[in-house]
Amino acid sequence: MAALSKSIPHSCYEIGHTWHPQCSWAVLHVTQSALAESLRIYGTLYLVAAILRKRKLDYYLYKLLPEILQSTSFLTANGTLYIACFCILRKILGKFYFWSPGFGAALPASYMAILIERKSRRGLLTIYMANQPDRIDVVVYGKC
Numbered sequence: 001m002a003a004l005s006k007s008i009p010h011s012c013y014e015i016g017h018t019w020h021p022q023c024s025w026a027v028l029h030v031t032q033s034a035l036a037e038s039l040r041i042y043g044t045l046y047l048v049a050a051i052l053r054k055r056k057l058d059y060y061l062y063k064l065l066p067e068i069l070q071s072t073s074f075l076t077a078n079g080t081l082y083i084a085c086f087c088i089l090r091k092i093l094g095k096f097y098f099w100s101p102g103f104g105a106a107l108p109a110s111y112m113a114i115l116i117e118r119k120s121r122r123g124l125l126t127i128y129m130a131n132q133p134d135r136i137d138v139v140v141y142g143k144c
Contacts, residue, residue, distance in 0.1 A: 008096035016087070027083050031079070046067055046071070047064070075113075078109060085105040
């Protein structure tokens with residue numbers, strides 16, 4: 001139990017964004033990657049759903065693109081805000097603690113990202129996003 005109160009004496013570069021030593025560049029890289037993946041995921045998902053629901057031409061012309069862009073913004077913001085909160089929290093605290101890389105960074109990032117998504121989807125996303133800090137702890141610490 002005493003180990004949980006110990007700090008982790010590594011920088012965010014050593015733990016979180018090993019591909020670039022500067023936090024700002026790491027955030028930019030994550031944003032770029034998250035945007036590309038989000039467009040691919042939500043573009044395919046919404047298009048297939050619209051085809052299966054046999055939507056009218058009006059939907060494709062006026063509603064499909066805004067829905068894709070809003071959901072893409074949510075997922076991109078979640079990834080971007082996570083790495084940003086990860087670095088900001090480390091700079092504020094001076095080092096990592098057992099809770100800061102996972103729960104400490106994911107909670108504010110998820111909350112801010114959920115506010116971007118449509119109100120009708122927020123409830124389900126809140127339940128889904130509640131598991132993310134635990135998954136991040138497994139990745140960072142290797143817990144099983």
